[in-house]
Amino acid sequence: MTPAESVLTRFDVPVPPPVQGRPVILASSGGADSLGALRILHHWMQCGKIPALSVVSINHQIHPDAASWSERACAQAAALGVPATVMTVALPAVTEQGHHSLEARAREARYAALAEALAASPSSVLVTAHHQQDQAETVLLALLRGSGSAGLAAMPVCALFAGSWHWRPFLSLAQADLRGLAAEFPVVVVEDPSNLDTACDRNYLRHEVLPLLQRRWPTAVTQLAQTAEVVAEERFALQESALRIFPEILTAQALPLGVLQGVSRPAQASLLRVWIQAQGALMPPRSRLMEFLRQIHAARPDRQPVLQWGRWMIQRDRGLLHWVAEMPPAETPHETLDWPDPQQPIPLPTGVRWVLRPATSEDTEIIAEDCLSRSWRIRPWRSADLLRVTAGARRRIKTLFQSRGVPVRDRRQYLLIEIDAVPVWVPGLALDMHYRGTAGHGWALHIERGA
Template identity: 25%
Template sequence: MLTEVVAQTIREHGWLPDGSTVLVGVSGGPDSMALLHVLHRLAPRHDWQLAAVHVDHGLRGEASREDARYVKARCGEWGIPCEVEAVNVRSRMRAEGGNKQAVARELRYDAFYRAAQKWGADTLALAHHADDQVETVLMRLIRGTGVSGMTGIPFCRLWKGITIIRPLLQVFREQIEAYCEEHRLQPRQDESNLDTAYTRNRLRWEIIPRLERINPRFKEAILTHSRLAADEEQWWRKQVARVMKQVVERRDDESCVLLVRPLLELDVALQRRVIKLILNCLVQDRTSEITMDAVERVLEAARSDHPSIQVDLPGRVTAVREYQRLWLSRKTGTKGERQISYISPPLPVPGSVDLPFFNGRLTIRLKEGNAFPLKEAGKTAVFDADRLQHSLRVRSRRPGDRMRPMGLNGTKKVKDILVDAKVHRRLRDRIPLVLHGDEIIWIPGVVRSDWAPVTKQTRNTLVLVWEEDLP
């Protein structure tokens, strides 16, 4: 049954014409072993030349080495050439940092490319299946993806001149495991797949089973939604391509310059699509999914009345607004690079948010009455909560900033306030300014404004607590 499903998928997509050379990524687990076995059975019908590649990440000691020996032995039994390559994930992380799974994926794909070059394969078959698709869509949804992220894992994509195909993407895990049992493949089991410290595993073993109790066909519903999103994404790509010439002034592999006015003249849905497409092309950590929060932060910079703003984004990408141009670029890490400005998204009230740009965390609490603790951890300011009319944000200082310090009965330049407080010049751009709308209401550890003081008539109190991270 599984063999015919894979054969039909390959026919429908027009993959693997007769005589093709295909490289199969094989971990030794049930999914990849089933895929390799199915393609091995189909190969004589189409004169396909198969080769396998196994990557030992060196993360599980003897178990990793046993996986490699198992894959090598099975390929030998079936007469399939097999390339086994060991990579050192921990060494790369020590040298360059990064997320373990992201580094492992990067090294694994590098090994895939080398093996494809060795065997002359222009197609790489990977064993992602329907359950992987459901988990991926849910992970992206949790992280704040846009509609495009709901398309999930693509059936096929071009990568470095190699076509990556996923023939099992419509097949569920239980079908794959049944196939392995039927054909006595005895695949290897990776115990880390049971570790619920990983988000994907928590979804797999805890969240999805609960959702299936609500809707037994929950996974099928997610797959249908993913296919619909993929179809609609094709239409959206055409619309984005149509307007890119209107808004992009200059573009290369490292940066893209947008014209602010034409960008803002587009429908807001197109604005988001344009920004997300460019960010996805620039992001340096290729496993990072650009969230809609990042897209909205870029658009807020474009819409701002202030001519100079900088926003730091995931994946070592930065957005800089300079008058009527918006630069989206990869960070170079060059010393002396000018920091223009940072502005946060609207803050949760109540809630807590990490602000790594300022090396700290801001906690916002609401309390009944006008009594509040005199001693809080960190630096504290209190306001009359009923005076809240706009969102709260945190940003860095800008030229010409002024505020109304409590007790001054007038405004004063923020620069002068920081000078008087003896804040070192090199630290001033990293001092957080808390805003109510456009008004600066608090500089933690320095001064609060005269906005919304707590009085005897105050019924609800807004308490802001700033805590700096220790070095």
């Protein structure tokens, strides 16, 4: 038995109770880490530790060879008699709220596809080949973000995912052990050149920072990974404390401001971090979190302070902190519609249609009749858009939402009408005063559902 193959017999971790007795789906890139993980999982299946094993490979369509890489991952599985499938995904667009990096958008698309795979096999659990070095890199990234203990706990061994579980059994295993198993198996592994791109933060840590640390401290990777274990234990204690303060904190979509009263500012930050982690989000930078805590206590009751990071948001509104899981998308071509004839109804992608009808005295938003002969376009509103709703300076649409007390989580449903490329009307919010008509000399917008 070779040293690498001995890993199959000496490496063992307990199967977490939620995972016991469940079939395993391995997410495989076809790379050396994935192949090493496949060999261990296959060995565990033969030993009866797991009941069944299959492989899914995600084709992100980023690299010209991406499809062949997925085929290679399937060929590796076939060599061990393990069934495999390929899922092809399209990356989400870059948005104003996040997802700017290719790596982040690929991750989002990948995990959305893996959630579909679990939905098709609801008794199964997801396994990924994350190893000790991945965990060390995650700890360093969390340190550089100033994420606090929740970020330093890094990746959990077992976590809820897509109605099932995501199990990472290899977090205590050195990457060299996984790669040794792959090297001694007679199949070709995928070499993704993007893994060498040090413009990516994780790759920079992997290729530039960690080797430097290991030259000075040879056990740096192990110690960083163990730090995550220790912090995770401390996080568990913090979670228990948070549950005593607010028992619903792990499932609540709104957090009463009252639970923050009577505890110190650091304790308030810990409560919010426990809540954020329960929502499955990354941790916000500490500076933003602490500034948000300052604002929610200092702002006037009619204000709605917001903590926004990545694609997540928390907003204070009427004595509650509301969790906003998904931010409104930025404008994309399919969300912008020309309205060639405003006197004819226009269907919207949301399943409703807008119809202009002659205004009556009961209508509150009436647009002048002479506007109908001009060029109309419908698009998502932007924070910088301006309307003049009273005499004087124009006001930002974002400010109008705030002054009317519209929660951030509800603002995504509003659209803006441009006339001759000028922002004019956000139906249900405000109409520019220079375009207003009157009953008998104007038109009102009506929403018809199910049309």
